[in-house]
Amino acid sequence: MKSLKLAAAILGLFATTAPAALSQGWEFSMNPGPRWDSPTTSDYFKFRGRAYFDIADVDWSSPLSAAPGDDEEWRTLWFGIEGQIGNLKLVAEYDWLPDDPAPTDVHLTYRLPEGSVRVGNFKTMNSMEEQTSSLNMSFMERGLLTDIFGIDRRLGAAYFWSSDNFTASAGIxxxxxxxxxQLAEADDSSAFAGRLTWHTETDAGTTLHLGASFRSLDYDGGTRLRDRPQAHLANNFATADYRTGQPLGEADSSDLIALEAAIIRGPFWAHGEFARMTLDGPAGDPAFDSGFASLGYILTGETRGYRGSSGVFGGISPNSALSAGGHGAWEIAARADYADMGDAGLGTIETLTLGINWYVERYARVMFNYVSGEHDAPTYTETSDVAQLRLQVGF
Incomplete structure (x- = not known):
């Protein structure tokens, strides 16, 4: 799968068809970014993007590394396009950070009579935490397990299906x-992944969600298991290095199994996940566990969104936005994370995150997180205490 020539051809077809469609009297709006909608069909074309600016005060203690020097950064600067013509939908978006530009979602989805097929660059379907858009997360960073186990975007093809209560997806x-x-691979690794979710809404208005996912991944040159303690401006905690030539041995492949559960009841929500990844190649086939439990409450009475068709959290839209003379929406949240790195001789990682979010508008918010983390290895200890603030806009 050195390149996706078919996807590139369809992208070219879309690029030549969209301008013609826009000249057919489509309606323009700012929602909140530029958008054009067909007056007679569900076809549309829009620009999309997001920008996150972070400020942090990091109190770092480690015998392995000095305290980090940066205290502010542009965490995200995404910009791209999205559109739909008939059964074909396009998303093409890049992160335009000056020092680290990279593709994010670049894919085409074709709607079938039952389900849909997607080709391009997109995430493997693992973890509700990872599948939920960062625009709709209640914390500045995702749970430990998503980074430690390297859940990421890859070039691939997948099938997605949903019914009233279930979703199922699988991809290669x-x-x-x-x-x-260019839709070209940076390495020769490969993966197969799948996810199944179930949800229901009770008569009392409570939404329940359960899910499970797996991933089988073949590496090209091994892998590293590492993560920052829920703060991007902090250093990395433990690194279990299973790349070529390292003392721990080279990882040839891994198998990941993950479980997820969530509940939404009025302004209250709770969410938990657990995952285990086993490596093949290093002596003893080491296995690693990680999980988290989180909960939140929206003080102004709004309800956190949920998208049953994809089994992910939606956003929070304030009942009284600042632009309408209101006070926006206010949310408090907490999360506890745990990771067992014992099979690499690195002990455990624990973090506690406390958050306050002010949803100024539907597409703008201010986030504050306090994160206390500890890496307790057999021969040393690392700690990190971070107070961080994010200014966020997205459309």
């Missing part, structure tokens, strides 16, 4: 997409 993937505008 090659390597990660190169940091350019």
């Amino acid at each position: 993937y090659g390597g990660k997409m190169e940091d350019n505008f």
